[in-house]
Amino acid sequence: MFESAEVGHAIDKKAFRKEQATLRERLLDVQRQLYDQASFPVLLLISGVDGAGKSETLAKLYEWMDARYLSTLAFTAPTDEERERPHMWRYWRALPPHGRIGAFAGSWYSTPIGQRIESEISRVELDRRLDEINRFEAMLVNEGALLLKFWLHLTRSGQRSRLRKLEGDPLTAWRVTKTSWERTRTYDALLDAAGHVLRLTNTSWAPWNIVDGTDDNYRYLRVGRELLASLERRLGEKRVRKRVFAPPVAPVSDDRTVLSALDMRSLAGKRYESQLAKWQGRLAELVRHKAFARRSLVLAFEGMDAAGKGGAIRRITEALDPRQFQVVPIAAPSDDERAHPYLWRFWRQLPRWSHVTIFDRSWYGRVLVERIERFCAEADWLRAYAEINDFEHELVSAGTIVMKFWLQIDREEQLRRFKQRQKVAHKRFKITPEDWRNRDKWRAYQKAAVDMIDRTSTGRAPWVIVPANDKNFARVMVARELVKHLERALRL
Amino acid sequence: MFESAEVGHAIDKKAFRKEQATLRERLLDVQRQLYDQASFPVLLLISGVDGAGKSETLAKLYEWMDARYLSTLAFTAPTDEERERPHMWRYWRALPPHGRIGAFAGSWYSTPIGQRIESEISRVELDRRLDEINRFEAMLVNEGALLLKFWLHLTRSGQRSRLRKLEGDPLTAWRVTKTSWERTRTYDALLDAAGHVLRLTNTSWAPWNIVDGTDDNYRYLRVGRELLASLERRLGEKRVRKRVFAPPVAPVSDDRTVLSALDMRSLAGKRYESQLAKWQGRLAELVRHKAFARRSLVLAFEGMDAAGKGGAIRRITEALDPRQFQVVPIAAPSDDERAHPYLWRFWRQLPRWSHVTIFDRSWYGRVLVERIERFCAEADWLRAYAEINDFEHELVSAGTIVMKFWLQIDREEQLRRFKQRQKVAHKRFKITPEDWRNRDKWRAYQKAAVDMIDRTSTGRAPWVIVPANDKNFARVMVARELVKHLERALRL
Numbered sequence: 007m008f009e010s011a012e013v014g015h016a017i018d019k020k021a022f023r024k025e026q027a028t029l030r031e032r033l034l035d036v037q038r039q040l041y042d043q044a045s046f047p048v049l050l051l052i053s054g055v056d057g058a059g060k061s062e063t064l065a066k067l068y069e070w071m072d073a074r075y076l077s078t079l080a081f082t083a084p085t086d087e088e089r090e091r092p093h094m095w096r097y098w099r100a101l102p103p104h105g106r107i108g109a110f111a112g113s114w115y116s117t118p119i120g121q122r123i124e125s126e127i128s129r130v131e132l133d134r135r136l137d138e139i140n141r142f143e144a145m146l147v148n149e150g151a152l153l154l155k156f157w158l159h160l161t162r163s164g165q166r167s168r169l170r171k172l173e174g175d176p177l178t179a180w181r182v183t184k185t186s187w188e189r190t191r192t193y194d195a196l197l198d199a200a201g202h203v204l205r206l207t208n209t210s211w212a213p214w215n216i217v218d219g220t221d222d223n224y225r226y227l228r229v230g231r232e233l234l235a236s237l238e239r240r241l242g243e244k245r246v247r248k249r250v251f252a253p254p255v256a257p258v259s260d261d262r263t264v265l266s267a268l269d270m271r272s273l274a275g276k277r278y279e280s281q282l283a284k285w286q287g288r289l290a291e292l293v294r295h296k297a298f299a300r301r302s303l304v305l306a307f308e309g310m311d312a313a314g315k316g317g318a319i320r321r322i323t324e325a326l327d328p329r330q331f332q333v334v335p336i337a338a339p340s341d342d343e344r345a346h347p348y349l350w351r352f353w354r355q356l357p358r359w360s361h362v363t364i365f366d367r368s369w370y371g372r373v374l375v376e377r378i379e380r381f382c383a384e385a386d387w388l389r390a391y392a393e394i395n396d397f398e399h400e401l402v403s404a405g406t407i408v409m410k411f412w413l414q415i416d417r418e419e420q421l422r423r424f425k426q427r428q429k430v431a432h433k434r435f436k437i438t439p440e441d442w443r444n445r446d447k448w449r450a451y452q453k454a455a456v457d458m459i460d461r462t463s464t465g466r467a468p469w470v471i472v473p474a475n476d477k478n479f480a481r482v483m484v485a486r487e488l489v490k491h492l493e494r495a496l497r498l
Numbered sequence: 499m500f501e502s503a504e505v506g507h508a509i510d511k512k513a514f515r516k517e518q519a520t521l522r523e524r525l526l527d528v529q530r531q532l533y534d535q536a537s538f539p540v541l542l543l544i545s546g547v548d549g550a551g552k553s554e555t556l557a558k559l560y561e562w563m564d565a566r567y568l569s570t571l572a573f574t575a576p577t578d579e580e581r582e583r584p585h586m587w588r589y590w591r592a593l594p595p596h597g598r599i600g601a602f603a604g605s606w607y608s609t610p611i612g613q614r615i616e617s618e619i620s621r622v623e624l625d626r627r628l629d630e631i632n633r634f635e636a637m638l639v640n641e642g643a644l645l646l647k648f649w650l651h652l653t654r655s656g657q658r659s660r661l662r663k664l665e666g667d668p669l670t671a672w673r674v675t676k677t678s679w680e681r682t683r684t685y686d687a688l689l690d691a692a693g694h695v696l697r698l699t700n701t702s703w704a705p706w707n708i709v710d711g712t713d714d715n716y717r718y719l720r721v722g723r724e725l726l727a728s729l730e731r732r733l734g735e736k737r738v739r740k741r742v743f744a745p746p747v748a749p750v751s752d753d754r755t756v757l758s759a760l761d762m763r764s765l766a767g768k769r770y771e772s773q774l775a776k777w778q779g780r781l782a783e784l785v786r787h788k789a790f791a792r793r794s795l796v797l798a799f800e801g802m803d804a805a806g807k808g809g810a811i812r813r814i815t816e817a818l819d820p821r822q823f824q825v826v827p828i829a830a831p832s833d834d835e836r837a838h839p840y841l842w843r844f845w846r847q848l849p850r851w852s853h854v855t856i857f858d859r860s861w862y863g864r865v866l867v868e869r870i871e872r873f874c875a876e877a878d879w880l881r882a883y884a885e886i887n888d889f890e891h892e893l894v895s896a897g898t899i900v901m902k903f904w905l906q907i908d909r910e911e912q913l914r915r916f917k918q919r920q921k922v923a924h925k926r927f928k929i930t931p932e933d934w935r936n937r938d939k940w941r942a943y944q945k946a947a948v949d950m951i952d953r954t955s956t957g958r959a960p961w962v963i964v965p966a967n968d969k970n971f972a973r974v975m976v977a978r979e980l981v982k983h984l985e986r987a988l989r990l
Contacts, residue, residue, distance in 0.1 A: 064820040072808070073815050073825040074858055080821035087577050111821050180786050294672050316564070323565050328556040329572035329603050333565040342834045366566055 007201045011159040011218040015228075022223040029230050030070040036237040037107070041075045043241070044105030044345070046150040050233065051113045054158030055196065056189045057168040058219030061181060063158065064109055066226045067233075077102060081112040090302070090358040092404035093117070094142065098353040103345035104150075114139055115203060122199040123192055132199075136206045138400070143212040145393050148386070149347040152240050153212045156229055157204060158219035162193050168220070263456040264471060268414055272476035285485035286325040292489065293326055293362065297496040302357040302406045305488070306368035309413030310451060311441050312423040314474050314481075318413065319364055321481045322488065331362040336371060348372055348382075348390075349397055356406070369394055370410070373458050378450050391461040398467040407495045408467035411484055412455060413474040417448050499693045503651040503710040507720075514715040521722050522562045528729040529599070533567045535733070536597030536837070538642040542725065543602045546650030547688065548681040549660040550711030553673060555650065556601055558718045559725075569594060573604040582794070582850040584896035585609070586634065590845040595837035596642075606631055607695060614691040615684055624691075628698045630892070637885050639703040640878070641839040644732050647704055648721055649696060650711035654685045660712070755948040756963060757906055764968035777977035778817040784981065785818055785854065789988040794849040794898045797980070798860035801905030802943060803933050804915040806966050806973075810905065811856055813973045814980065818854060828859040840864055840874075840882075841889055848898070861886055862902070865950045870942050883953040890959040899987045900959035903976055904947060905966040909940050 017025075040048065050067075052060050064078060079100040088096045094114065102108030118135045121127045127135075146153055160168060169186055172178045189196065208214050217228045273281065292298060305322070307315040323331055334355050343351040349369055357363040372390040376382045398408050415423075424437050424445075444451070463469035470487045474480035492498075509517075532540065542559075544552050556570060571592040580588045586606065594600030610627045613619045619627075638645055652660060661678055664670045681688065700706050709720045765773065784790060797814070799807040815823055826847050835843040841861055849855040864882040868874045890900050907915075916929050916937075936943070955961040962979045966972035984990075 061819065061821075065816075068815055068820055069812075073812065074808070074827035077824060078820040085577065085579050087579055109820070316566070320561075320565065323560055324557075327553065328560055328570040328601070329553075332569060335566035340832070340834050342832050364565075 007204060008159050008197070008216060011216045012161055013218075014220070015218045015224040016221040017223040017227060019223070022227065025227055026070075026230075029227070029234060032238075033070050033230065033234055034072060036234060036241060037071050037075055039241050040107070040237060041105045044103075046152055046240070047102040047104050047345075048107040048152045048237065049102065049146065049154070050107060050109040051115070051153075051155045052109060052111065052158065052229075053113065053115055053156065054217075054219060055160045055165055055193075055200075056186045057165050057172060057182070058158035058160045059168075059222065059225050060111065060158055062222065063156075063225060063229050064111060067109065067229070070230065071107075075105065076107045076109065078109050078111055081110075081116070087358070091356050092400045092406070094138075094400055095353060095356060098350060101346055101350065103342065105345070114142070115207075119196070119199050119203055122203075123195045129202075132202070133206065136203060138396070139207055140209055141392070141396050143207075143209065145347065145349075145389075145396070147211040148389055151347075152236060154233060154236055155207075155212060155214045156232075157200070157214050157216045158225065159216055160219050162190075164220050165190055165193060263452070264459055265412075265414055265452055265456055268471060268473050270416070270473045270475045271479050273478040273482055275478065278478035278482060281482045282321060282485060285482065285489050286321065288489045289322070289325040289485060289492070292492045292496065292498070293330065293360075295496065295498065297498060298360055298492075300359050300405065301496065302359055303362040303492070304357065304401060304406055304408045305362070305364045306370065306408075306410045307364070307366055307413065308368060308370050308374065308410065308455075309474065310415060310420055310448075311444055312420050312427070313413035313415045314477050315366055315413055317477060318411070318472075318474075318481050318484045319366060321485055322364065325485075326362060330360060331364060332357070333364045333366060336365060336367040349393065352397070356401070368410075369397065370458055370462075374451065374454050377454050378447055391458075394462055395464065398462075398464070402466040407492060409488060409491055410462075410467065410469045411472055411487075412459060412469055413472050413480055415474045417445075419475045420445065499696060500651050500689070500708060503708045504653055505710075506712070507710045507716040508713040509715040509719060511715070514719065517719055518562075518722075521719070521726060524730075525562050525722065525726055526564060528726060528733060529563050529567055531733050532599070532729060533597045536595075538644055538732070539594040539596050539837075540599040540644045540729065541594065541602065541638065541646070542599060543605045543607070543645075543647045544650065544721075545605065545607055545648065546709075546711060547652040547657055547685075547692075548678045549657050549664060549674070550650035550652045551660075551714065551717050552603065552650055554714065555648075555717060555721055556603060559601065559722070562722065563599075567597065568599045568601065570601050570603055573602075573608070579850070583848050584892045584898070586630075586892055587845060587848060590842060593838055593842060595834065597837070606634070607699075611688070611691050611695055614695075615687045621694075624694070625698065628695060630888070632699055632701055633884070633888050635699075635701065635704040637839065637841075637881075637888070640881055643839075644728060645704045646725060646728055647699075647706045648724075649692070649706050649708045650717065651708055652711045654682075656712050657682055657685060755944070756951055757904075757944055757948055760906055760963060760965050762908070762965045762967045763971050765970040765974055767970065770970035770974060773974045774813060774977060777974065777981050778813065780981045781814070781817040781977060781984070784984045784988065784990070785822065785852075787988065787990065789990060790852055792851050792897065793988065794851055795854040795984070796849065796893060796898055796900050797854070797856045798862065798900075798902045799856070799858055799905065800860060800862050800866065800902065800947070801966065802907060802912055802940075803936055804912050804919070805905035805907045806969050807858055807905055809969060810903070810964075810966075810973050810976045811858060813977055814856065817977075822852060823854040823856060824849070825856045825858060828857060828863060841885065844889070848893070860902075861889065862950055862954075865954075866943065866946050869946050870939055883950075886954055887956065890954075890956070894958040899984060901980060901983055902954075902959065902961045903964055903979075904951060904961055905964050905972055907966045909937075911967045912937065 040046075052063055054060055068076065079102075081096060081100075084093075084096060097110075097114055100108065100110075118127065118132055118139075122129075122132050143153055169182055169190065173182045204214050204216070215228070215232055217225055219225050293303070307319060309315050319333060323333065332355065336351075339348075339351055352365070352369050355363050355365075372382065372394070373387050377387040401408050424441065428437055459469045459471065468491070470484070472480045472483050472487075532538075544555055546552055560568065571594075573588060573592075576585075576588060589602075589606055592600065592602075610619065610624055610631075614621075614624050635645055661674050661682065665674045696706050696708070707720070707724055709717055711717050785795070797811075799811060801807050811825060815825065824847065828843075831840075831843060844857070844861050847855050847857075864874065864886070865879050869879040893900050916933065920929055951961045951963065960983070962976070964972045964975050964979075
């Protein structure tokens with residue numbers, strides 16, 4: 007794996023200066039184009055052996071490029087806000103927007119490699135993390151990111167002599183820490199772990215560039231050239247190719263689906279009051295229970311217009327402390343949100359420990375409205391199922407409890423509610439022409455919902471299909487299912 | 499102060515129910531209008547005596563209103579990310595955008611009142627904080643926010659009986675903590691401190707509403723009515739009145755100003771190299787010094803187009819570790835930014851300890867380009883001087899080192915640089931028609947810059963006026979002044 011980076015590369019001062027001049031000019035050009043187009047972000051990962059010149063390479067890029075559109079994203083020990091979210095949260099919040107370059111000094115590779123060297127995680131656990139990383143990077147690339155990964159390599163003796171050299175210069179001595187020397191003692195372990203990691207994450211969509219770090223000039227030019235070539239190639243492409251990582255959805259064989267087969271039930275007013283009070287009371291205790299102190303809860307509500315999402319959400323929030331929950335309505339994204347992968351706006355809203363975030367419409371918009379209205383390409387919504395499963399899996403792995411509710415009403419019931427709304431409270435609930443248009447696409451939405459439920463209902467993050475023609479029944483069912491799932495998840 | 503809230507108010511169940519029905523309907527209406535207009539945010543502060551019903555009132559508002567556009571902003575112990583910024587940072591980051599209501603459970607009043615009761619701060623220090631709060635609230639109101647402050651009051655015996663009642667009900671018992679009972683023992687101290695705080699912060703732009711908290715129904719309706727009336731009044735206003743808190747700027751008596759009187763100096767190439775290396779070396783040591791470990795640095799660069807801001811910034815960043823700095827270019831705000839006070843985008847970017855943020859153009863745009871291009875009203879940029887001074891004062895008080903550089907070139911030099919840019923690197927540095935237009939407004943910009951320097955150069959956050967016709971001289975001067983100020987600030 008590392009052999010090619012050990013054959014001894016070097017570039018002399020004169021040749022370096024000459025190439026540097028044109029390289030710098032061209033890098034500034036492409037950086038400017040990148041910023042003007044603002045159609046994709048660049049993620050630059052610089053990893054490698056200690057002393058192989060990660061910091062120096064980064065500093066060189068700053069010397070060559072425009073620091074205004076280049077950010078270094080450094081990660082040391084997680085802050086307490088980071089510790090209370092899934093471990094990828096800190097990277098999500100740092101993702102550069104379209105048009106910018108984010109250089110990751112320390113990345114999602116640092117922790118698993120470090121933990122493997124210290125034997126804190128097993129080989130199996132490492133492989134699980136690498137699979138997660140591959141899927142994360144596939145998502146980034148599919149979302150348009152240009153992802154460049156560099157591994158700066160040194161031989162064992164090369165590492166020792168580089169560290170001595172850095173220590174000798176007062177300007178760089180601070181970079182050599184006790185840990186750096188400790189790492190030389192674990193050189194074999196690092197190479198073993200890194201070799202494995204690089205091999206398993208050397209994907210077609212995000213390959214590694216292994217660079218000999220011994221000679222400064224050679225290293226700088228290798229990284230600079232690769233960055234320039236990748237940017238020029240990408241900026242020159244007329245249209246970004248769309249890859250499909252998922253097979254097309256099988257056509258529904260007949261009209262009998264989990265939705266059409268649903269038994270619409272109802273609940274009389276008196277039983278409704280007592281049942282609702284019962285489940286709300288249990289819920290109020292659960293979210294204040296000490297078992298929830300280091301957990302969090304994410305709920306997603308989906309359903310046709312007027313399905314009763316708002317009413318069901320209100321019955322949940324009544325049992326919660328206003329200081330512990332947030333209801334997030336999902337409408338058109340802001341321009342900050344549009345400049346990031348579509349899941350970014352949901353990552354932003356993840357709750358801290360003992361907090362609850364309730365999404366009124368959610369990331370499932372990708373496979374519902376965006377699919378049907380063709381706001382994204384077929385390839386985009388097809389891959390979204392797997393990305394959404396990954397997202398929820400990461401949440402659940404971090405201790406977050408995730409539930410999704412589909413509130414099912416039939417077409418006649420929707421019409422009845424539209425008319426009622428127009429009559430009763432015409433100012434507040436405007437029925438827009440869009441609502442009527444969505445209604446015309448009833449069958450398409452139902453089909454999309456069935457596909458969604460088939461592909462994203464998992465044991466750890468289940469879909470609850472709620473017969474919602476009767477509001478009483480729906481609200482009690484939502485509260486009851488939430489309580490039951492919470493009790494299971496909190497082992498109470 | 500509290501007498502009116504002790505005369506004994508109560509509303510019976512029937513009267514409450516009747517009023518509640520219409521109140522709720524109208525609240526939902528105005529909330530919808532607020533959201534549709536999205537032209538201002540609402541900040542709702544609910545403070546008061548322990549047990550006076552702060553949480554219950556908040557919960558009632560959720561029962562009445564649409565939780566999707568209402569957020570509770572709760573503050574407990576600051577996180578480590580918050581501890582490393584000025585103490586108002588946590589409130590800035592929580593500010594609701596236009597169209598939303600943010601209910602503050604705990605606010606900028608909680609800490610000073612608590613600290614005063616515990617005698618952790620002196621009366622003088624308390625008054626200093628209150629002055630800061632008044633200025634902050636004036637800024638919010640001037641920026642269009644509707645700010646409503648409620649103090650829920652209880653008599654001493656009323657407090658004890660409320661706490662006993664809460665403890666008796668299993669659903670609310672968790673709300674009564676050891677601290678709550680401790681607070682009953684400090685009732686007099688609280689009333690003394692709160693009385694003082696309320697008196698000094700009972701401003702014309704953000705008055706307090708003191709509400710008797712004894713009777714639930716009365717309390718709910720008082721808060722609900724006030725919220726409704728304020729929102730209806732504000733939504734009904736055709737145009738928001740602009741207040742001017744600052745006198746107009748005095749006309750310049752002659753053409754001799756700090757800028758026109760500036761002596762343009764230069765530095766030969768050889769001396770430039772050695773001088774620059776010297777100051778960069780000192781800077782590199784300073785930002786890695788342990789005295790900087792719990793400090794941070796904020797730099798703002800301003801100047802006419804082509805004044806050499808980018809080049810001067812580059813000479814600074816060369817001495818820094820890429821992992822510790824961020825260069826933030828300021829262009830048109832994003833829509834998330836436009837939905838907040840104009841200083842919000844700068845608060846967002848404040849560095850953590852041992853980090854540096856360099857702004858290429860800054861908050862001073864308010865009194866430069868926005869003044870001249872009339873992007874904001876005269877009243878807005880007039881009050882900005884004081885707001886900016888407050889902002890920088892808060893930064894400095896929190897240990898941040900703040901410096902501002904004005905790079906001064908003359909009109910002929912700008913023309914020469916424009917022409918050179920067009921010739922040498924036509925792709926990279928496009929001279930836009932806007933650049934030529936700005937050039938025509940040279941005198942206006944110079945006058946605005948002089949006003950800005952006169953009104954915002956403080957000992958703790960000084961302006962450095964840099965003669966920049968000669969790039970060598972300018973770059974060395976920036977590095978030198980930065981080093982000298984850093985040494986003073988770090989007491990080295």
